[in-house]
Amino acid sequence: MTARRIALVAWHVFKEHVRDRVLYAIAGFALLLVAASILLGQLTAGEDVKIIKDLGLAVIEGAGLLMTIFLGVGLVSREIDRRSIISLLAKPLPRWQFIVGKYLGLVLTIVVNVAAMTAALLVMLKYLDWRALPVERAAWDAVAADPRLLLAALMIAIELALLTAVALFFSAFSSSALLSLAFTIGIYVTGVFSLDLRRFGDIVEAPSLVSHVVAAIGWIVPAFSAFDIKAQVVHGLPVPASYLLLTSCYGVVYAAAVVVAAIVVFSRREFT
């Protein structure tokens, strides 16, 4: 029954987003950009496959970020704003199941979108591969429709799942969507620079206390840049399996912790 109720909430979130125009705007824009990268690729002599992969993966990540942030911050706060939460929570639905369902629902939305965009990118690359001369193929770092692009997409999906948890937390925490948006973007930016924070002491001469505090922040904030293997995949460089495994575990454990935090906050909230 627990799993069923969570699945119902998640499916409902997915359905809501599938009917949301924002999603289509972002996805349409992303597909357009991926398609435009073919044009761009023709402008740059030789490196067209690399550029299409670079741009394609960047667009998948960028569009995913937009979806995650904009849909994520409204995940709970929108229900509170329009007060639909009041009739929902009167149902035999424990609050933690509500949060977990909301989380999984948005993750499902994001995963479906990332998968669709990745599929579009692969189809396009397959087409280029089919059109290319053998001599051109020999110059590529990696085959055009490289299955390893799926690994890069998987890492992007895990990164977005982590960001979804962060957005969900702020959505459950704050009653203002704008504030949740600002906090989520703030955490994302800090997380992107987390590696630099961890190495702060190496880069900048600063008193050791300051370096330690900054490094500690670097370890604690979600390390969004840790999921970036786009360049390695595009250049056909090896990425060790243990690296991928540890990174995935990191993302899953961290996201779980943030979802728990969202539950802790949400189960203490009151609704007037």
Added chain:
Amino acid sequence: MFPVRVFGLTKDFPQGFWRPRPHRAVDGLSFDIPEGGVFGLLGPNGAGKSTTLKLLLDLLRPTTGHAEILGRPAGDVEARQRLGFLPENPTFYDHLTAEELLEYFAGLFGYRGEDRRARASAALDRVGLGADRRRPLRQYSKGMVQRVGLAQAIVNDPALVILDEPMSGLDPIGRRDVREMILALRDEGRTVLFSSHILSDAEQLCSRVGILAKGRLVAEGTIGELTRHTGGTDVTASNVPSAFVDRVAARVRKTSRIADGRYRFELPAGERPEPFIADLAAAGAVLVSVAPVGASLEEAFMHALGTDRDGRADSPGPEGAGLPDDPRAGLQGERQDPDGASRSDRP
């Protein structure tokens, strides 16, 4: 067994950083609602009705005290399985149709497959939305949304139905339909608890009422119990000597001067009119009319709130009474002593 039991429920709301003293929305509430029948939670706007219902549903957490729903603590998932709730001015999901919403909620109650569809469909039929079930909720009128709200409150065949202001904002037909629905739910043996500031609705529907003012329960009982001390007789007479008016001041509830020497006396329910009329005749006045006044909940309501004390009895319109500034607590079943000086309109 009492489907709803409330023990010393108190709820404080912080008023913001600059006002450290919290606002007490519900103050030491204790009552039980017996099984079956309709219980009306009445009170002016801001009396704490919605807060009380939200405390029962665990949407709010009490500052002190506790509540039980169907024998379990408020918020218990098992209890909610047999509970239906219609929030005040409900809103649902714009992107869903009524059918989808009902099926979603029915799923949360654990119904599956054909059963889930059938229950959703039956609930929509029952509130008269059978034809519009495939339209998205964003196209629904206020009255239709209210019906959807009723449908989702009964989709699980609840033992207890809680309705928060179920008739607010509805047109007369909608109000009648909701009234009929409540009576039908009662006839099916369910317990209905609803809040309202509209007394005529309560009068027609409720077996018991509780009256809230400023977060306190100022009266509670059957309609009969509460109206026992209201009603009485209106006696109008002319050529009344002013000495007589002064003399009977203690016996009448209210004296209104209509014109020179022409007065209307409101005799309380306990005062028989015959001796008063005899005294009137003895004083040389001319009897114009004698009219019995029926027991009314409105009377009892105003009485319980204590608003008729110093002429600040903002007469409650059809949509209800304004919030009295100083409702007197603890007046349950107790007759207020007539205070002739301030209560009469003598010249």
Added chain:
Amino acid sequence: MRRVPLWIGISVVAAGIGSAAALLHAREAVPLPAADARFLFVQPGPAARRVFLSFDTIAADVYWIRTIQHYGGDRHSLRTTGRFELLQPLLDLTTTLDPHFNLAYRFGAIFLAMDPPNGPGRPDQAIALLEKGLSVTPTRWQYAHDIAYVNYWYTGNALEAARWFEKAADMPGAPEWLRPLAATTRAAGGDRTGARLLLHEMATSDQAYIRQTAARSLAQLDALDAIDRLTAIVEQYHTRTGTYPRAWSDVVNAGLLAAPPVEPTSGAPFLYDAATHAVTLSPDSKLLPLPHLGRR
């Protein structure tokens, strides 16, 4: 509904984030082939300025920050290949986007010229970068001075250094001391006295990083002097006893040294090799590698 106490919730969250950080730490140990090319979405060149529309100076700032991070990150990384490989392209891109980025030319040149493991050891790139700066702003004596310094310190070309000191001295606003410095450099070649003169002037620079570099170089000079002195003491021991010492303790016991010698700024010991009788600075020292400058 019975709620879990708050402290349990907070503990679970803290433990979760803690174990996530531990996973991240474990992952950092897994080497990933450097593909830092993501820093360079744009190849250096005239087209680069157009890509950023009117935000090219902002982009230059971003790339400059990336440069510092790349440099700082690689300096502390254990990688053996590809260290600092992006330094030159990043600096080139930064200075292309903002041709008046004074800081990028001057610090960048010092980064590029540093010997491994502290830098790529590319004085040629350093000089090319500064010459690029001079081509934009031909009157900046600091660039000429820095070219002279790189020639003097990293390539050991004293004559070229003297030529650039003279060029710098001819530029408007150049300080008085540049001309005697040029003369000394030309006369003394690459000796330590000339170097000290140069470094003492640099130690009063308006740029903190230049001051730090000068201080470090002065410490290196002191270390070189100390090695010479210690070699002389070893020879003195040999003259006196007829044998070479087996370790510093022999020299100390002979009363020629108070204690085994230590380099004062880094605290690293001077090492004595009994087989070759050579005195060196401990490989732990941050001053390594020492420059190759002859004694006066």
